Amino acid sequence: xxxxxxxxxxxxxxxxxAAHEAGVKGMDEKIQAAINVALPxxxxxxxxxxxxxxxxxxxxxxxxxMEREQEKYRQKQYYWKYHNTKLLLRNYRxxxxxxxxxxxxxxDAEEADESFEGIMRGASRAASEKIFVESIQKNYITTKIIxxxxxxxxxxxxxxxxxxxxxxxxxxxxxxxxxxxSDDYTTAEKIAKRENIDKRTVYRDVDICVADLTALLxxxxxxxxx
Numbered sequence: 001x002x003x004x005x006x007x008x009x010x011x012x013x014x015x016x017x018a019a020h021e022a023g024v025k026g027m028d029e030k031i032q033a034a035i036n037v038a039l040p041x042x043x044x045x046x047x048x049x050x051x052x053x054x055x056x057x058x059x060x061x062x063x064x065x066m067e068r069e070q071e072k073y074r075q076k077q078y079y080w081k082y083h084n085t086k087l088l089l090r091n092y093r094x095x096x097x098x099x100x101x102x103x104x105x106x107x108d109a110e111e112a113d114e115s116f117e118g119i120m121r122g123a124s125r126a127a128s129e130k131i132f133v134e135s136i137q138k139n140y141i142t143t144k145i146i147x148x149x150x151x152x153x154x155x156x157x158x159x160x161x162x163x164x165x166x167x168x169x170x171x172x173x174x175x176x177x178x179x180x181x182s183d184d185y186t187t188a189e190k191i192a193k194r195e196n197i198d199k200r201t202v203y204r205d206v207d208i209c210v211a212d213l214t215a216l217l218x219x220x221x222x223x224x225x226x
Contacts, residue, residue, distance in 0.1 A: 078214075084120050085214045088150060089180045091133045099147040102140045114142060116149045117218065153216040154181065157209075168205075171195055172212075175205040 088095070119142055123135040136146050161173035174195065178186045179202075188202045195202075 080124065081218045082210060082214045084124055085217055086210050087129060087132055088146075088217075089176070089210065089213070091129070092150070092180050093183070093185070094133060095136060095143065095147060095150075098137050099143045102137075102143060114145055116145055119146055149217065153213060157213060157216055160212075171197075172205045172209050175202055176209040179206065 119136065123132050137143055158173055158177075161169045164170065175191055178191045178194075179188065188199050192199045192202050
């Protein structure tokens with residue numbers, strides 16, 4: 001690697017470091033932070049070679065590095081939401097039963113200002129799926145916020161699937177309902193036989209449903225795909 005290549009590598013590394021230090025700031029702020037770090041390095045290089053090329057290369061390298069960081073951040077956030085949607089579906093019957101039989105207390109009212117995503121972020125820190133569910137069930141209000149939102153989005157998704165002109169969409173809902181929603185538990189094997197499809201198609205349908213519901217449950221932030 002020659003001296004110029006080392007200089008460019010220094011710029012890129014500085015940009016990426018700035019991105020990480022920016023933490024949870026907005027992406028525009030992250031990009032600006034990276035440029036603020038990388039641009040002086042580029043100017044220094046430019047001065048040394050007697051031109052503005054170094055400064056331009058510094059800014060370009062910063063932006064390129066930030067775009068990579070931005071994409072990694074999007075993918076990480078989407079995976080988190082997708083994973084939590086799947087956990088909610090797998091435990092839907094248990095959460096529904098708890099919600100329908102839970103007893104409200106005055107102390108629960110203190111949690112009324114929590115949001116769906118805020119509760120999910122707290123629950124997702126759990127070390128196991130069992131603790132994940134228990135953290136949602138910590139009180140009536142927390143469970144109510146989660147289940148009210150999930151039930152509403154399931155209603156929307158059912159309508160979307162049943163009114164779709166694509167035959168597969170109606171099947172997607174039946175698969176989802178049979179595995180996770182209906183009070184009458186059934187298996188992937190039984191669904192495959194009923195729908196005249198193979199078991200792998202059942203699980204592919206589930207993946208499609210989870211992706212669709214991730215977008216519904218988390219809004220615009222749940223649309224980004226891996």
